[in-house]
Amino acid sequence: MKSLSDLDYSVLQQCMHCGLCLPTCPTYEETQRERHSPRGRIALMRAIADGELAVSQSFGEEMYYCLGCLACTSACPAGVNYAELLETARAEVEQAGVLASPTRSLIRTLTLRVLFTRPRLLRAVGRLLWLWQASGLQALARRAGLMNLLPANLRRLEPQAPTILAKFSHQLIRPVESPASAPLNVGRSMLDVERYPSPAPASPRRVAVLTGCVQDLAFANINRATVDVLLANGCEVHTPPVQPCCGSLHAHNGDHASALALARRQLDLINPADFDAIISNAGGCGSHLRAYGHLLHDDPAYAAKAAAWSAKLRDIHEYLVEINFRAPTQPGGSNPPASGAVSAATATIAATTVTYHESCHLCHGQKVSAQPRAILRALPGVVLNECAESQWCCGSAGIYNITQPETAARLQERKVGHVRASGAQVVATANPGCHLQLQNGLAQSTGPVVTVTHPVILLAQAYAAEK
Amino acid sequence: MSDLIAQLTQRLGTHRVLTAREDILPYGFDGTATLKQLPACVAFPRDAADVSFALKLAGVSATPVVTRGSGTGLSGGSVPLAGSLVLCLVQMNRILEVDTANLTLRAEAGVITQKIYEAADAAGLFYPPDPGSMKISTIGGNVAENSGGLRGLKYGVTRDYVMGLEVVLADGSICWLGSKCVKDVAGYNLRDLFIGSEGTLGVVTQVLLKLLPRPAARQTLLAAFPSMEAAAETVSAIIAARIIPCTLEFIDQTTLRCVEDFAKVGLPRDAAAILLIETDGHPAAVADEAAQTESLCHHHGATSVRRAANATEATQLATARRSAFSALARLRPTTILEDVTVPRSELAGMIRAIGLIAQKHALTIATFGHFGDGNLHPTILTDERDHAEMHRVELAVAEIIAATLERGGTITGEHGVGLAKKPFLRAQLGDASFELLRLVKRALDPDGRLNPGKIFD
Ligand SMILES: Cc1cc2nc3c(=O)[nH]c(=O)nc-3n(C[C@H](O)[C@H](O)[C@H](O)COP(=O)(O)OP(=O)(O)OC[C@H]3O[C@@H](n4cnc5c(N)ncnc54)[C@H](O)[C@@H]3O)c2cc1C
Ligand code: SF4
Ligand code: SF4
Numbered sequence: 001m002k003s004l005s006d007l008d009y010s011v012l013q014q015c016m017h018c019g020l021c022l023p024t025c026p027t028y029e030e031t032q033r034e035r036h037s038p039r040g041r042i043a044l045m046r047a048i049a050d051g052e053l054a055v056s057q058s059f060g061e062e063m064y065y066c067l068g069c070l071a072c073t074s075a076c077p078a079g080v081n082y083a084e085l086l087e088t089a090r091a092e093v094e095q096a097g098v099l100a101s102p103t104r105s106l107i108r109t110l111t112l113r114v115l116f117t118r119p120r121l122l123r124a125v126g127r128l129l130w131l132w133q134a135s136g137l138q139a140l141a142r143r144a145g146l147m148n149l150l151p152a153n154l155r156r157l158e159p160q161a162p163t164i165l166a167k168f169s170h171q172l173i174r175p176v177e178s179p180a181s182a183p184l185n186v187g188r189s190m191l192d193v194e195r196y197p198s199p200a201p202a203s204p205r206r207v208a209v210l211t212g213c214v215q216d217l218a219f220a221n222i223n224r225a226t227v228d229v230l231l232a233n234g235c236e237v238h239t240p241p242v243q244p245c246c247g248s249l250h251a252h253n254g255d256h257a258s259a260l261a262l263a264r265r266q267l268d269l270i271n272p273a274d275f276d277a278i279i280s281n282a283g284g285c286g287s288h289l290r291a292y293g294h295l296l297h298d299d300p301a302y303a304a305k306a307a308a309w310s311a312k313l314r315d316i317h318e319y320l321v322e323i324n325f326r327a328p329t330q331p332g333g334s335n336p337p338a339s340g341a342v343s344a345a346t347a348t349i350a351a352t353t354v355t356y357h358e359s360c361h362l363c364h365g366q367k368v369s370a371q372p373r374a375i376l377r378a379l380p381g382v383v384l385n386e387c388a389e390s391q392w393c394c395g396s397a398g399i400y401n402i403t404q405p406e407t408a409a410r411l412q413e414r415k416v417g418h419v420r421a422s423g424a425q426v427v428a429t430a431n432p433g434c435h436l437q438l439q440n441g442l443a444q445s446t447g448p449v450v451t452v453t454h455p456v457i458l459l460a461q462a463y464a465a466e467k
Numbered sequence: 468m469s470d471l472i473a474q475l476t477q478r479l480g481t482h483r484v485l486t487a488r489e490d491i492l493p494y495g496f497d498g499t500a501t502l503k504q505l506p507a508c509v510a511f512p513r514d515a516a517d518v519s520f521a522l523k524l525a526g527v528s529a530t531p532v533v534t535r536g537s538g539t540g541l542s543g544g545s546v547p548l549a550g551s552l553v554l555c556l557v558q559m560n561r562i563l564e565v566d567t568a569n570l571t572l573r574a575e576a577g578v579i580t581q582k583i584y585e586a587a588d589a590a591g592l593f594y595p596p597d598p599g600s601m602k603i604s605t606i607g608g609n610v611a612e613n614s615g616g617l618r619g620l621k622y623g624v625t626r627d628y629v630m631g632l633e634v635v636l637a638d639g640s641i642c643w644l645g646s647k648c649v650k651d652v653a654g655y656n657l658r659d660l661f662i663g664s665e666g667t668l669g670v671v672t673q674v675l676l677k678l679l680p681r682p683a684a685r686q687t688l689l690a691a692f693p694s695m696e697a698a699a700e701t702v703s704a705i706i707a708a709r710i711i712p713c714t715l716e717f718i719d720q721t722t723l724r725c726v727e728d729f730a731k732v733g734l735p736r737d738a739a740a741i742l743l744i745e746t747d748g749h750p751a752a753v754a755d756e757a758a759q760t761e762s763l764c765h766h767h768g769a770t771s772v773r774r775a776a777n778a779t780e781a782t783q784l785a786t787a788r789r790s791a792f793s794a795l796a797r798l799r800p801t802t803i804l805e806d807v808t809v810p811r812s813e814l815a816g817m818i819r820a821i822g823l824i825a826q827k828h829a830l831t832i833a834t835f836g837h838f839g840d841g842n843l844h845p846t847i848l849t850d851e852r853d854h855a856e857m858h859r860v861e862l863a864v865a866e867i868i869a870a871t872l873e874r875g876g877t878i879t880g881e882h883g884v885g886l887a888k889k890p891f892l893r894a895q896l897g898d899a900s901f902e903l904l905r906l907v908k909r910a911l912d913p914d915g916r917l918n919p920g921k922i923f924d
Binding site: 009016017019020041 | 485487488489490492493494495496497498500511537538539557558560579581600602603725726728729730790791792793794796797800801802852
């Protein structure tokens, strides 16, 4: 049970309504209405805690109109913990049931309770989706206009579904890999770890890599690249083949109980004491994973372990910079950043212009902003062209593009416009939701091909080209 | 009232007239601590004609009207009255003209101050007033409060840049006051009457602003001092040396630590006080002034003086300073901010007095402010739920005000009287001046329709 009135009042009171967060809030910018601003939302939450407002449908809708992008937390000098406020408010909305409808409840149960709590089932569903896409059935159905038979909201979503890769993380990554060990033969996208001139410190750093859910299904190659760049920097990499969902999806959508259960499972699987660092490569997951310490702070059995976990959790870029990663000496090879349909036919990345789109939960949630750029700048033959508003939400925002399609589409268009205006051939981003949102947005817009990729893919390719 | 809402809705559309509790609750406060009140309705006019229409309707139903910009005010000026109609001008946000021949800019009242600055900058021009809230405050709010900013010492305040105003009066008539002429003495200067009138005399719907050529060069310095007195003496020395920097900002230790926690720009956490100094103008003059200022700082005991390496670093430092007030909220739940201003020669004494008052009432008071203007923001860090402490806060505020008035100062330098400073206005003005203010109010707004209960009852 998590509710606004039980929340430490100082969290609610922290907002001194100065309004400095308003210009950074995408929903306030869209409507210029206070209730759609951080200050307004916090005022509504406080009114509920104070008993001045009932948890109403309108309040519930407001809490889900918020992108959860956390831009307001970067802007707020007073240090308001908006992330916690929003999670608590959404949990309260779910408990009150003010948004409940049979369809919504079914979808929530299927996704939050069934699919995203069972990693094997999720992979099985992913496999089916892959069959659908890879077998040509999808293309056939689209050509035949069969999609028009779907209800309107599903029809809109269908082309947004991620393109599932042929192999998932556990098929690309062995549970333990060390700089010296031979690579697993997984074909073209596998990078040859054996011949890295690895720095190999006296006692190698031991790290655990978290593979994520969507990342695992749609971007297992990013997980592979993450392992590769860690190996290239002398780390012994542990990647448990079956990992539970981190629970961010649940926490962000008001399912506090599942979030707690999943955090505990994660801690049962990976003991922070065994590792120097626990690595996440997806902005959204990392932001939530970092908060385990707080999430479980009053659970006597897990509090200490969760605190240790939070202390060791690192975003991949952050960690690479922290351990002073080795700058590659060669421009990335002729391997295209094979990260999905759009990129399939791109040319070399030598002398490539790259722009960087910041995942909200990486820059605002985790305050990791300089490090991915440091990595991109270290790539030989890559020129970093900053795009305008790199920290403005792209509209993906978890499942926001499903729940609030109009606003999400406008944000997507705005983002794609800035990416194109930068003139870059490649846009790098470090979150699967953003990745898909950019891919879809770029595909729908006219202009030269722009490839979407993850910074570690580019880094891994540059290391591979040294061979 | 319901008739007013119906007619407004018919004219403006449902999305511009809000009455649902969830919609209007967030308009119940501004940036001032502890004040809140729910209005009956919030409407978003599109132009002066809409405002006029709303004011006429309000006249019929005897509804109080509270004009609002972005609600960042710090004296409770835009806090609604029970049952009132709030006219929120943020959707009147067009810049209408940048006249590079006459160096003027005309804009609707809801334009964000930062956008005015940017539009001028894009034309190679300069709009100097830069309140700490400029990223979100409206130009109409700036005019209504006659806001200052970080550049006040050299460039003055909002009033110094207002050449003309479009104002809607309480009876709904729309008038233009002022012109593009540099000189204009046709009739009383009523334009100036509306500047700083806090929404009590009329609704400003358009502003005509004076612009300056953009200074060719700028240099920002950050000096750290081992004591508040040393910083205060340095300021006197700079001014005595006939240097007028555009910015001369002061931040004490409590404030600078909060700012550094937020902004992480490398402020010296151990300093008792820092001065943020900026000079601008001709490159040679800037270089000369910066060098002189730097040596004056060292001469008066500065432990370090940092020069911003480039424009980005200078902007970072100014942005950090602008966050000072909000950053202080990190320490305690309630931040009560004062805006006292004294003649500059009284600054050191005033700072000492604030220190003693804090001690006497066992309160934490952090101080920062526009030192060059003699404008201090002693900020009491407290908790509104602690009634005993809040009582001590009240006593301390009264004593700070008394200490200010003793020194020939004013209860508010830039935030306005609103609700927060209302109890102290008569003491500062004296009976005759106070009554003169009310006489003006009665003449322009005989029914007390506009923002009643603000400035005075
Ligand atoms: C973090 C922070 C920093 C600040 N720094 C400064 C600073 O450096 N200097 C400074 O002077 N102030 C500062 N302020 C105070 C405040 O931002 C200014 O007073 C600002 O001008 C208010 O603008 P607003 O649009 O938010 O107006 P609001 O708060 O909405 O309204 C302020 C008053 O103006 C009236 N009003 C608003 N618009 C109109 C209009 N169009 N016509 C008639 N009346 C109108 C309202 O009725 C109210 O009385 C700061 C505030 C904050 C929160
Ligand atoms: S959330 Fe922070 S920045 Fe926004 S109004 Fe509250 S205190 Fe100010
Ligand atoms: S999380 Fe994003 S959308 Fe939500 S209030 Fe903060 S800035 Fe606005």
